[in-house]
Amino acid sequence: MSNSVYEVRKLSSKNIVSPKGYSAAGIHCGIKHKKKDLAILMSEVPASVAGVFTTNAVQAAPLKVTKEVVYNVGKMQALIVNSGNANACTGKQGVLDAYEMQKLAADKFGIEPSLVGVASTGVIGEIMKMEPIRTGVQKLELGSTLEHGIDFAQAILTTDTVMKNTTYSTIIDGQEVVISGTAKGSGMIEPNMATMLGFITTDANIDSAELQKALSEITDCTFNSITVDGDTSTNDCVIVMANGLAGNNPLTPSHPDWSNFYSTLQTVAEDLAKAIARDGEGATKLIEVEVDGAISDEEARKIAKTVVGSPLVKTAVFGNDANWGRIIAAVGYSGAKIDPDKISIKIGPALMVENGEPVPFSEDELITILKANEVKIFVSLGQGEGHGFAWGCDLTYDYVQINASYRS
Known part of the structure; x- marks a missing residue:
């Protein structure tokens, strides 16, 4: 890291769509009985992407799709998420359903399927109800208001009692760079990773390789340092998207403001990790x-x-x-x-x-x-x-x- 003075400011009433160029939506489509259960997160442009995933040898079908986007494509523009069904231990049909979710979102919003990540959370071992998702995707209407960010955060929850949102800003090359995160997680929490989904957006300009290195290091002392009950789930991931719309020069460890970016990203990750631990199922402390x-x-x-x-x-x-x-x-x-x-x-x-x-x-x-x-x-x-x-x-x-x- 550089010796640059670390500048960071927490932004209240901000959420996953606060960085430049992001929009989101969250609705009830019918996977759950009443609560919101389908969400979409979108960047105006393909974003650099990094991801960390569960170490459980049994991994849900959506992770296969999302790993291909993160590791093979190296860019992500959208992420479709459902709650209420993990699409885990569902065999070949589960993989087909995850790819269908990817294509449904791509077709709806006019982007390439290879730029769409998929995440699911909920009950393991049940075949996904695809008809509600097919209908629901068509009802998703993107927006960048506080309400749209809240809808997204609510739609990814399972046994959580509260939403988990955090946003900070820092200065890079004289430009304000914003980093926001939202997460779900309450039980089956023993990362390396846990039963949690974490999504982080930023308008910083950084390539996927450098973003991946930073996220992997930061995960060890944040998301991988929480535990609720010792169980490691099948669906867990943290995804970071960086669309570059803040207009800073490309970030690398040799950039004079690298420490500003790195420390702000770590602060966002730590906030989310602690929020998950605090909201452990039935927890009071x-x-x-x-x-x-x-x-x-x-x-x-x-x-x-x-x-x-x-x-x-x-x-x-x-x-x-x-x-x-x-x-x-x-x-x-x-x-x-x-x-x-x-x-x-x-x-x-x-x-x-x-x-x-x-x-x-x-x-x-x-x-x-x-x-x-x-x-x-x-x-x-x-x-x-x-x-x-x-x-x-x-x-x-x-x-x-x-x-x-x-x-x-």
Whole structure:
């Protein structure tokens, strides 16, 4: 990165269509009973594109289509998304249906099918109802208003309780560059990737290869650092489109404003990742785990994610129980290199363990800390310079109820 001063500004009341040249729509077409379930995102011009995808060996049919666009074509102009049906584990018919969705969108909006990505989310193992999609695509009417962006964000949700939108701007070559994101994700969250869809738009001028490198790096410390329940889904992806309409010079790591772009993209990704963790199915609290003193950043993130993913830690946070033994146990089984005699642990500002020894603490103070909407756990290892974060949520009775009746 360059030494350019990082300038970033969060833009309120902005969403996925806020960068120059983007439009969207979202409607109810009939896959779900009542809620919006079909959406389209469009760029005025073919955009550079980057993507990261689930590591699950079982991958849904839409990912096959979208990977071809991202990796083979290297440009994307539109993305069609449905919720309510994952089109996963649906065999040859599922692949045919995903390609049909691609062509339906291309024909409707007069672009090449090879420039259309496809994403689906919902129930696994059910053949897609194509007639509602065929009819619904014809009803999609693009727009660039706040309402159009909200319609898109609503149409991609499944068990989510809230929309997840964020927008920031920065300055590159004296031009304002805007980066916006929207995501869905609530359960089956254990990226590398998780049951989440993330879509990011920007009007920055950057080629697909450089965009892919940036997204892949950023994903490791954002989307791949959240967990809700340890399950990795079949449909998950994050797609970034960059249409160049801001008019800046092409971005590369040698560009003097590269750090502005990179840091803004990372901030958008982190916002979305934390929003997904906060909205875990049945969750009442966001848990953030910060680890320092590891032998590497990768080891620090590994430990942080193990702690935030521990069912015992998650239930302790839900019950306002300052059981630091569960935290240190998770550190121990993370597989990272540690020295138990150098570990220190804090919950919020309260020191619980110092250099492997318990420290007296106030139960009343810890109950107050743990009752907050956000709970921060800090682990210091005293072994190196590695530093990392992970985010998750508490594990509640409602999580079981939601997932016991997901198909009903």
